[in-house]
Amino acid sequence: QVQLVQSGAEVKKPGASVKVSCKASGYTFTSYDINWVRQASGQGLEWMGWMNPNSGNTGYAQKFQGRVTMTRNTSISTAYMELSRLRSEDTAVYYCVYYYYAMDVWGQGTTVTVSS
Amino acid sequence: QSALTQPRSVSGSPGQSVTISCTGTSSDVGGYNYVSWYQQHPGKAPKLMIYDVNKRPSGVPDRFSGSKSGNTASLTISGLQAEDEADYYCCSYAGSYLYVFGTGTKVTVL
Numbered sequence: 001q002v003q004l005v006q007s008g009a010e011v012k013k014p015g016a017s018v019k020v021s022c023k024a025s026g027y028t029f030t031s032y033d034i035n036w037v038r039q040a041s042g043q044g045l046e047w048m049g050w051m052n053p054n055s056g057n058t059g060y061a062q063k064f065q066g067r068v069t070m071t072r073n074t075s076i077s078t079a080y081m082e083l084s085r086l087r088s089e090d091t092a093v094y095y096c097v098y099y100y101y102a103m104d105v106w107g108q109g110t111t112v113t114v115s116s
Numbered sequence: 117q118s119a120l121t122q123p124r125s126v127s128g129s130p131g132q133s134v135t136i137s138c139t140g141t142s143s144d145v146g147g148y149n150y151v152s153w154y155q156q157h158p159g160k161a162p163k164l165m166i167y168d169v170n171k172r173p174s175g176v177p178d179r180f181s182g183s184k185s186g187n188t189a190s191l192t193i194s195g196l197q198a199e200d201e202a203d204y205y206c207c208s209y210a211g212s213y214l215y216v217f218g219t220g221t222k223v224t225v226l
Contacts, residue, residue: 035215037162037217044119044205044217044218044219044220045154045156045162045205045207045217045220046217047207047214047215047216047217050213050215059212059213059214061117061214062117063117095161095162101152101164101167101168101171101173102150102152102164102167102168102207103152103154103162103164103207104164104167104173106161106162106163107161108161109161
């Protein structure tokens, strides 16, 4: 079955960058888009963007344009989300999501804490 | 891209029905039949419950149904059960390969 396994929790200082990985299994990695969604503690879901693992094409929410980069390594079926110039408001759980009918299968989430 | 508007909370007794609204604009909810709904229990990742306005993925009980009228989509839970107590989020395609989530609704089973 489709499974997404994300990298572990990160603690970063303001101004730094973080790169979260998402290893896919159970399907052909290049056949379905990967989306990224984040959720601050006690807050709602926030869509960040998508990536087509086959072409590498991406689309980002306006809020994150210029700060987020989504990439992939097809040889190891892994997607990456890098967020730069971190600030305290970026403290959240970050999810990668397999898109089939909609956001069908979610990774377990990666907690990113931004603190000085 | 503004978040879609959902009521902060709804509640119902076991066996009753509850409906959650999700209001957007003609650029998102009203413009496309790509509204999906997600259930999230505390500390867990969200789970897809409805896609394409009213379709249920395999394994989702038929107590969950979706609809749309104009710029507002709705999720109805019939025969409310204790395990339905969770947060629910709508999501809509907003054109140009962009998506937007709703503000979220807490469902309480009394």
